[in-house]
């Protein structure tokens with residue numbers, strides 16, 4: 001019987017809302033809306049969306065596999081630490097400590113900070129877990145978010161991810177060289193062309209003598225310096241070497257260079273690092289102005305800089321590091337030489353994107369499971385798990401009801417086989433295997449279906465699917 005069409009009484013059309021002014025937002029000091037109906041991201045923070053995870057996984061997996069191949073063990077460090085851990089190590093007069101740290105008082109009235117970097121935390125962990133007494137070097141790597149309240153721009157965020165490598169306990173030049181090789185290998189494996197810039201800032205003693213000269217030189221030209229650089233000259237003169245000001249960069253041409261002030265031991269350490277790099281053919285460029293932003297560095301400092309700059313004005317340093325022989329002692333531990341580096345993951349992902357380097361595709365499903373009704377869904381749920389554990393990728397559309405729609409999905413996915421489980425098959429303990437190319441169907445025992453599908457798909461190819469079952473030690 002045809003349905004009677006109901007006529008729906010027409011409502012008076014609602015009067016159109018006329019917006020006379022923008023809805024009022026309570027703006028915070030950075031001009032961000034606070035009281036809109038929806039929430040907005042904080043400036044400098046971002047979501048890493050599902051569609052971007054492939055490239056992120058490529059970077060994370062590459063770093064992990066290289067770390068393991070060089071016998072670095074992973075360490076996970078807390079995101080929140082006592083703020084003086086960073087204040088004491090990174091140093092006064094650095095931008096990080098002076099204006100970029102997220103510092104607040106916790107409910108126990110302690111001053112804590114979201115970590116702006118993780119080297120200080122790694123050194124803290126090295127001391128607090130008595131790693132000084134383990135065989136040296138202790139080689140650790142980490143990966144996680146860092147926080148700096150810096151001015152956001154392309155490639156610079158307030159929350160960003162770093163992967164870092166730290167080697168504690170050995171002062172030999174080969175440690176510095178091998179760390180540079182590791183960084184270089186990561187970029188090479190990812191397909192990125194990166195140059196290594198390197199410098200030595202010697203020991204605290206030779207640096208002090210150099211700084212006296214440097215300050216004297218810039219004092220003669222003080223009038224020409226920007227306010228920022230004048231402040232640097234007073235608070236942390238080494239930082240003037242990485243000033244971006246045009247005038248300062250010109251003045252630097254005639255400025256004393258740290259390499260001329262290195263003592264014999266520092267010179268020898270540095271020369272050896274360079275020789276090792278030549279030995280393994282890692283190209284480097286000497287950059288006498290490279291000092292790195294943090295106070296705790298000694299001897300080698302280096303940066304990995306994108307060779308084929310994206311040209312979009314984004315930051316081109318993909319990572320950096322150096323030796324920090326004084327750090328453990330600053331934190332109250334026994335004097336311990338150490339060296340490390342950190343890579344910026346956002347910038348690496350961005351560089352991959354710019355070069356069109358894509359992650360390998362996820363293996364496509366080769367089997368589709370089509371169900372008809374709840375009883376077959378129940379069997380399907382279990383079967384899906386069996387296939388997954390056997391390493392056979394299966395797709396499904398458990399949310400759909402009609403067979404037609406499910407077969408269309410199977411066709412779209414391009415699977416080779418579709419398994420059809422209707423109510424009759426559930427009662428009989430069978431299942432239909434449909435060959436999607438020929439349309440041929442066979443009814444088989446549901447208990448044997450995993451083995452049969454495995455045979456059909458993999459035996460001809462002579463390969464085994466990758467099993468997802470955990471390996472249990474016997």
Ligand code: AMP
Nearest residue numbers: 155156157160317318319320343344347
């Ligand atoms: P740094 O500890 O400052 O030497 O940083 C090491 C690497 O982390 C840099 O070379 C960048 O690739 C990355 N990095 C540092 N700061 C940021 C930031 N604010 N946003 C994104 N990446 C950053």
